[in-house]
Amino acid sequence: MAGWAVCLGIHHRSPGNPFHYAFPVHSLEAAKEFYGTVLGCKEGRSSDKWQDYSLYGHQIVCHWAGSDYRCIDxxxxxxxxxxxxxxxxxxxxxxxxxxxxxxxxxxxxxxxxxxxxxxxxxxxxxxxxxxxxxxxxxxxxxxxxxxxxxxxxxxxxxxx
Known part of the structure; x- marks a missing residue:
């Protein structure tokens, strides 16, 4: 299904110019559970230090930043x-x-x-x-x- 992405179990047409957003996480396993299971985003490429997902046709990438990382608000x-x-x-x-x-x-x-x-x-x-x-x-x-x-x-x- 070229040009289509799955998120939340629904097929979405990819936007003409999808954005790419990379961000730090403290645990790739927790990120996989959250982005893959909770949000229902389809996982794409991955390594032992990062993983990417289709979020409504946009590419988001979780990068492991160490187990102490937490976003500062x-x-x-x-x-x-x-x-x-x-x-x-x-x-x-x-x-x-x-x-x-x-x-x-x-x-x-x-x-x-x-x-x-x-x-x-x-x-x-x-x-x-x-x-x-x-x-x-x-x-x-x-x-x-x-x-x-x-x-x-x-x-x-x-x-x-």
């Missing part, structure tokens, strides 16, 4: 939430995908840093968002715009 206020940075994730195409992922994460007892909720209500950037961590403390955000075509809408968001 910083925070930035966004629409009433203290958002952890750095973070990475995916802007899902539909709210249904978002809700399915929420259900999957809850079924695996994943603790949310920021519970799933609606942000920027009534604004062009209105979106559902959630934050959680992988086993190495890396922050992940998954979101879904209520109108996906407004993902890059230009407008000024008031400071907090």
């Amino acid at each position: 910083y925070y930035n206020p966004v629409d009433g939430d203290e958002v952890p940075v750095p973070h990475a994730g995916v802007a899902l195409e539909t709210v249904e995908q978002f809700n399915s992922l929420v259900a999957r994460l809850r079924a695996h007892n994943i603790k949310f840093v920021i519970e799933p909720h609606l942000r920027f209500k009534g604004e062009p950037g209105e979106q559902y968002t959630m934050f959680f961590k992988d086993p190495s403390g890396n922050n992940l955000e998954f979101k879904a715009m209520t109108n996906h075509e407004k993902l890059f809408a230009k407008y000024n968001v008031p400071s907090e």
Whole structure:
């Protein structure tokens, strides 16, 4: 199935220019359980020091950084939430995908840093968002715009 990727058990058409994101982990076994089983991402190439996955058609790579590694959190206020940075994730195409992922994460007892909720209500950037961590403390955000075509809408968001 060239041009297709599997994540969360669903076939997704790969984006035209998939991004590549490499990040540190403290345990490749824990990363495999989390990214492969919890998130349902298809594993690609691997070695004894790294492994890659298809995350909605994007290439993410877990690099072993030593058993003491844990992400150091910083925070930035966004629409009433203290958002952890750095973070990475995916802007899902539909709210249904978002809700399915929420259900999957809850079924695996994943603790949310920021519970799933609606942000920027009534604004062009209105979106559902959630934050959680992988086993190495890396922050992940998954979101879904209520109108996906407004993902890059230009407008000024008031400071907090």
